Structure formats: C-alpha cells, structure tokens
Amino acid sequence: MNKYVFRFGIVTVVSDLVRTALEALLKREFGAGFVLASALAASMFAAYSFAKDHDREPSPEEKHEFAWRAVGVYLASAFIMAAITVLITPLAGVAIRQLFTGSFLSVAIPVCLIASVIYYRGIRWVFGRFARLSVERWT
Numbered sequence: 001m002n003k004y005v006f007r008f009g010i011v012t013v014v015s016d017l018v019r020t021a022l023e024a025l026l027k028r029e030f031g032a033g034f035v036l037a038s039a040l041a042a043s044m045f046a047a048y049s050f051a052k053d054h055d056r057e058p059s060p061e062e063k064h065e066f067a068w069r070a071v072g073v074y075l076a077s078a079f080i081m082a083a084i085t086v087l088i089t090p091l092a093g094v095a096i097r098q099l100f101t102g103s104f105l106s107v108a109i110p111v112c113l114i115a116s117v118i119y120y121r122g123i124r125w126v127f128g129r130f131a132r133l134s135v136e137r138w139t
Contacts, residue, residue: 004046011042051134067124
C-alpha cells in the first residue's frame with residue numbers, strides 16, 4: 001500500500017500547488033470543494049495504479065488501510081503548507097500565538113476530525129470504485 005499512498009501524496013501535493021497558483025493568479029479562492037476534489041482525483045490515480053498492478057479490485061481491508069494512510073498524508077501535507085504560509089507572512093509571530101488559543105483549538109480540532117471522516121469515506125469509496133471500474137474495463 002505504501003507505493004499507492006506515495007502516488008496519492010505526489011498527486012495531491014502537485015494538484016494543491018497548481019490550485020494555489022491559480023488562486024494567486026486569478027486573485028480568487030476556489031473553496032473547499034476543489035481541495036476535496038484533488039484528494040478524490042489523487043485516489044483515482046492510486047486506484048488505477050493498484051488495479052494495473054494487481055488486476056483485481058482491492059479488498060475491504062486494503063481500501064480501509066489505503067484510505068486512512070491517504071488521509072494521514074493529506075493532513076500532513078495540509079499542515080505543512082499551512083505552516084509555510086504562516087511562516088512567510090509578516091505577522092507570523094502573532095499568527096503562531098493565536099494558533100494555540102483555546103477558542104481556536106476548540107473549533108479547529110472538531111473541524112479536522114469531521115473533515116478526516118469525510119475524506120476517509122470519500123477516498124475509500126473512490127479507491128474501491130475506480131479500481132473496480134479499471135479492472136472491468138480491462139477484462
């Protein structure tokens with residue numbers, strides 16, 4: 001599974017960088033839907049690779065394992081990009097101090113947990129579905 005999670009991570013980071021560049025160029029924000037879409041597209045790429053290598057759809061355990069690892073990779077990359085953004089802003093010290101206030105954490109932690117469950121279910125479903133469709137297309 002590590003190979004497919006690595007591929008997921010590469011596609012996710014590249015798509016996030018492209019999305020961020022487009023947002024900066026167009027001076028618009030695309031919203032959370034595009035972030036979720038990049039994660040689902042990355043899981044399609046990983047599912048295609050899995051189906052190509054194994055010539056079968058993943059088992060429920062493999063879907064579960066891939067989805068949780070992919071969510072972990074996605075959250076890690078999101079936190080790293082957020083940290084870089086905070087550090088390059090002129091008011092980095094103020095922003096860092098506000099990150100650890102109780103009011104911010106009381107909102108941020110539940111939002112991250114809910115988003116993780118949504119991402120897990122979406123990634124697991126797309127990984128299994130797209131792998132099955134890829135195998136059916138080849139047979």
